[in-house]
Amino acid sequence: MSTHHFWKLIGGLAICFALPWTFLIMGPYFSEASTKPVPYSEKDEVEGLAAYPERSTLRYGSSDYGAKIYAAEGCAYCHTQMVRPTYAGPDMWRDGWGGRDAEGLSRETRPEDYFGESFAYLGYQRLGQDLSNVGHRITTREAMHRHLYDPKSFDGDSGMPKYLHLYEKDKVTGEYVPTAKAEALVDYLMSRKKDAKIPEADKRNG
Ligand code: HEC
Structure with missing residues (x-):
C-alpha cells in the first residue's frame, strides 16, 4: 500500500468514527446538559411545583x-x-x-x-x-x-x-x-x- 493510500484509509476511518460520535453522543449530550428548569406561570394552574423539570x-x-x-x-x-x-x-x-x-x-x-x-x-x-x-x-x-x-x-x-x-x-x-x-x-x-x-x-x- 502506498503512503498516499494509507493516509486516505486513516482519514476515512477517522471520519467514520467522528461523525456518529459528534451527532449521536456530543450533540445530545450538549443539548441535554443545557436543560434549564422553566418556571410555571399562573396560566399553567399548577399547585405545589415551581418549575419543570423540578430538581429531583x-x-x-x-x-x-x-x-x-x-x-x-x-x-x-x-x-x-x-x-x-x-x-x-x-x-x-x-x-x-x-x-x-x-x-x-x-x-x-x-x-x-x-x-x-x-x-x-x-x-x-x-x-x-x-x-x-x-x-x-x-x-x-x-x-x-x-x-x-x-x-x-x-x-x-x-x-x-x-x-x-x-x-x-x-x-x-x-x-x-x-x-x-x-x-x-x-x-x-x-x-x-x-x-x-x-x-x-x-x-x-x-
Ligand atoms: C424477573 C423479573 C422481575 C424482576 C427482576 C423484578 N420485577 Fe417487579 N415485576 C415483575 C412482573 C412480571 C410484575 C407484574 C406482576 C406483579 O404485579 O407482580 C412486576 C411488578 C412490579 C411492581 C408493581 C407495578 C404496578 O404497577 O403494579 C413493582 C412496584 C415492582 N415490580 C418493583 C420491582 C422492583 C423494585 C424490583 C427490584 C427490586 C423488581 N420489581 C424486580 C417482574 C420483575
Whole structure:
C-alpha cells in the first residue's frame, strides 16, 4: 500500500468514527446538559411545583440510595422507566403508565424527566410494568413493601421474585420488617412520578 493510500484509509476511518460520535453522543449530550428548569406561570394552574423539570428529590436523599439498590437488585432487567412515544408502542393505552389518567395529566416520558438523577434506569426489557409513574399507582408504603416481599399477594401468577433478603422476619410477630435498604428502595419507588405538567412557556418543546 502506498503512503498516499494509507493516509486516505486513516482519514476515512477517522471520519467514520467522528461523525456518529459528534451527532449521536456530543450533540445530545450538549443539548441535554443545557436543560434549564422553566418556571410555571399562573396560566399553567399548577399547585405545589415551581418549575419543570423540578430538581429531583434524588441526590443526597434516601431515594438516591434507593436508586442504587434498584440498580444492585437488577430491577431494570424486568422494568423500564420510559413511557414510549405512541409511534413506538402502545404504552399510553396501558392503565396509569403515563401518570394520572383521571386528571388528564398522563403523558409520554421526555428527556427532561430525568433531570437531576445520576442515572436514568431506562431498563433492558419489560417483564413487569413500566415504573415511571408507579408512585401514582401504588400509593402506600405498606403496599409497596408488600409488593417487594410477596409479589404473589397482588398477582397470583406474578413472575417477580420475592426480595425477602431486604426484610428481616420479626421473631415475635413473624412479620417482615423492612431493612434500611428496603425503606430506601420504597422511597425511590414512591418518588417515581414522571408526569409533571409541561409549562406553557416551554417553547423549546412546543
Ligand atoms: C424477573 C423479573 C422481575 C424482576 C427482576 C423484578 N420485577 Fe417487579 N415485576 C415483575 C412482573 C412480571 C410484575 C407484574 C406482576 C406483579 O404485579 O407482580 C412486576 C411488578 C412490579 C411492581 C408493581 C407495578 C404496578 O404497577 O403494579 C413493582 C412496584 C415492582 N415490580 C418493583 C420491582 C422492583 C423494585 C424490583 C427490584 C427490586 C423488581 N420489581 C424486580 C417482574 C420483575
